[in-house]
Amino acid sequence: MNRLSQIFGAAIVIAIAVVFIVQFRPSTGPVQSTASSCAVEVRGSCISSVDFNASRNLLAMRAVDENRLRAMGYRRLTAEGLYERWLLNEDAERLGISVSDDELTAELVAGRVRVSLPADKIRQVGYALNLREDLIRYLDVRNRQTKKFDSKQYEKQIRNITKMSPTDFRETQRKELVAARMRDLIRARVRVGESEAFEQFSREKSTRTLGYVRFDRRFYSDLIVDTSEKAIQAWADVNKEELDKTWEGRKAHYLPECRVARDLMVEVQPAEAEQGPEAGKAAAKARIEAAVQRLKKGEGFADVARSASDDPSAARGGELGCVTKGRLSKPVEDKLFEMKAGEVSDLIETEDGFHVLKLEQIAKDADAERIGRLETARDLYIAHESERLAAEAAKQVLAAAAGGKSLEDALAAYLAQLAPAPAKDKAGAAAGAQPAAAKQDGNKSEGAKDGGQAEPGEARPPYTMANHPNRPTVETSLPFNVSGSPITDARDSTEAARIAFQLDKPGALPKDVVALENGYAVIQLKEKTSASQEQWDKDREFYTAAMRAAKQNDALIGYMRRLKSTIGSEVKYDQNLLKESRPAEDGSGESELPLGDEGE
Numbered sequence: 001m002n003r004l005s006q007i008f009g010a011a012i013v014i015a016i017a018v019v020f021i022v023q024f025r026p027s028t029g030p031v032q033s034t035a036s037s038c039a040v041e042v043r044g045s046c047i048s049s050v051d052f053n054a055s056r057n058l059l060a061m062r063a064v065d066e067n068r069l070r071a072m073g074y075r076r077l078t079a080e081g082l083y084e085r086w087l088l089n090e091d092a093e094r095l096g097i098s099v100s101d102d103e104l105t106a107e108l109v110a111g112r113v114r115v116s117l118p119a120d121k122i123r124q125v126g127y128a129l130n131l132r133e134d135l136i137r138y139l140d141v142r143n144r145q146t147k148k149f150d151s152k153q154y155e156k157q158i159r160n161i162t163k164m165s166p167t168d169f170r171e172t173q174r175k176e177l178v179a180a181r182m183r184d185l186i187r188a189r190v191r192v193g194e195s196e197a198f199e200q201f202s203r204e205k206s207t208r209t210l211g212y213v214r215f216d217r218r219f220y221s222d223l224i225v226d227t228s229e230k231a232i233q234a235w236a237d238v239n240k241e242e243l244d245k246t247w248e249g250r251k252a253h254y255l256p257e258c259r260v261a262r263d264l265m266v267e268v269q270p271a272e273a274e275q276g277p278e279a280g281k282a283a284a285k286a287r288i289e290a291a292v293q294r295l296k297k298g299e300g301f302a303d304v305a306r307s308a309s310d311d312p313s314a315a316r317g318g319e320l321g322c323v324t325k326g327r328l329s330k331p332v333e334d335k336l337f338e339m340k341a342g343e344v345s346d347l348i349e350t351e352d353g354f355h356v357l358k359l360e361q362i363a364k365d366a367d368a369e370r371i372g373r374l375e376t377a378r379d380l381y382i383a384h385e386s387e388r389l390a391a392e393a394a395k396q397v398l399a400a401a402a403g404g405k406s407l408e409d410a411l412a413a414y415l416a417q418l419a420p421a422p423a424k425d426k427a428g429a430a431a432g433a434q435p436a437a438a439k440q441d442g443n444k445s446e447g448a449k450d451g452g453q454a455e456p457g458e459a460r461p462p463y464t465m466a467n468h469p470n471r472p473t474v475e476t477s478l479p480f481n482v483s484g485s486p487i488t489d490a491r492d493s494t495e496a497a498r499i500a501f502q503l504d505k506p507g508a509l510p511k512d513v514v515a516l517e518n519g520y521a522v523i524q525l526k527e528k529t530s531a532s533q534e535q536w537d538k539d540r541e542f543y544t545a546a547m548r549a550a551k552q553n554d555a556l557i558g559y560m561r562r563l564k565s566t567i568g569s570e571v572k573y574d575q576n577l578l579k580e581s582r583p584a585e586d587g588s589g590e591s592e593l594p595l596g597d598e599g600e
Contacts, residue, residue, distance in 0.1 A: 054162035081116035114176035205531035216470035254372030258322035267353035
């Protein structure tokens with residue numbers, strides 16, 4: 001009897017709530033607001049700015065950072081969500097799907113209101129907005145004392161948050177509920193069989209580990225490529241058409257005047273900057289002053305720059321090439337264009353550190369063109385030659401490993417027959433060779449610490465085949481699955497993983513090398529693990545549900561694309577409404593987010 005009374009009592013409460021909703025609807029009247037315009041127009045249908053602002057405020061209800069919302073472009077997200085809501089409602093009418101008054105009332109009495117987002121943003125943006133995939137917001141529509149539905153509290157929430165009358169809000173929620181049912185219907189048609197889920201599970205949970213060797217173009221361009229003028233000219237003679245075409249695009253950087261210069265740059269190191277900006281600058285200044293002392297003692301500028309400069313040009317003895325205005329930072333450029341040929345500058349301070357320049361030549365007109373064409377030829381030649389050498393090295397090591405050698409032995413045999421080029425730079429010093437002033441006890445620099453680390457400003461060991469940061473070495477990847485990226489600088493991030501999963505056993509090699517952003521790699525399968533039945537039994541339910549959710553999301557995205565291409569291709573947005581406002585610099589700008597207090 002008590003159970004029956006409880007059920008009967010609950011039914012009475014719901015009936016009273018329904019009466020509340022129905023009774024207050026016609027008597028409320030519209031909220032006074034500014035004139036409405038069309039936020040979105042689709043095939044002549046107008047989605048009003050009032051509807052747009054209501055949806056925008058509902059989306060932003062749980063957000064705490066207005067700037068983050070603006071960065072997300074949530075105004076456009078609101079408009080695109082309303083566009084998709086219109087499409088789903090149009091398709092629902094075709095399919096005969098609707099929502100009854102009683103169903104709508106039950107949702108509103110429970111405080112459940114819905115919003116719309118573009119299908120392809122529901123997961124990503126919904127999470128950021130504290131929205132689940134059902135896109136439901138909950139309003140506080142209960143009396144705090146009785147804990148029952150309160151029509152006045154409901155009306156207050158609606159007016160504060162959406163600036164709509166309850167009657168208008170009810171109609172927008174009818175459209176939202178229809179759109180929600182359409183999304184549920186599309187998702188419900190997705191099926192995931194256990195065999196399909198297990199196959200995908202096996203692909204994702206199975207892992208591979210690679211051994212690999214990178215052959216980096218920078219290693220070859222710094223140490224191996226013959227950069228003598230004879231070699232460059234020989235290449236230019238054979239590739240005149242390519243050189244002429246590239247020169248046409250570059251000559252504005254040299255003419256009518258350019259300046260051949262070298263740069264010795266010492267930058268503030270992160271570890272130094274941790275002690276404060278002034279301490280960081282002081283440490284950098286001490287290092288470059290020590291380098292300047294070496295210049296004063298008679299060391300060549302190129303030698304000092306090669307061993308003490310932090311600039312990428314250090315490998316070329318600080319050579320900047322022949323530069324024109326607009327290519328260097330302003331303090332450096334201003335000083336360079338004040339100097340006379342042969343001069344060495346005083347210290348030049350910039351935001352990042354300090355520079356010392358040497359101006360070797362002021363080239364004009366024909367001289368500038370001659371130098372420019374030579375530099376262009378040099379750049380093209382080194383790019384082509386380093387690419388060729390890296391590719392040939394990778395193929396050679398791959399062939400040796402395929403012939404039975406270990407990857408380590410194949411690499412060692414290759415490096416043993418590799419010799420650095422004897423090319424000379426403009427200062428006459430062998431490129432990559434150790435400056436005479438820095439030689440002491442074999443590879444140690446004068447004043448260098450144990451391990452080859454130089455004191456600040458002093459010569460450090462120049463790049464050699466043994467210490468170059470991009471020298472070929474055998475590396476081992478972390479375990480990865482089929483969608484992983486075991487070699488981060490591969491041109492195709494998933495190529496190495498795809499190839500690895502085609503190899504049948506540890507030690508197996510592919511037929512070709514892997515292209516990298518700066519060269520090539522040889523890969524070899526090191527370890528292979530497969531997903532176990534025990535893992536599957538443990539994760540079956542969770543994994544199948546996650547896979548189903550992902551496929552349902554894909555199905556919804558695909559469905560919306562089809563609707564857009566058929567019934568909703570003619571869409572127009574009010575661009576003024578989509579502009580994200582900027583807060584005042586003092587933070588006093590008027591907030592455009594909901595003013596209502598949900599907990600009030």
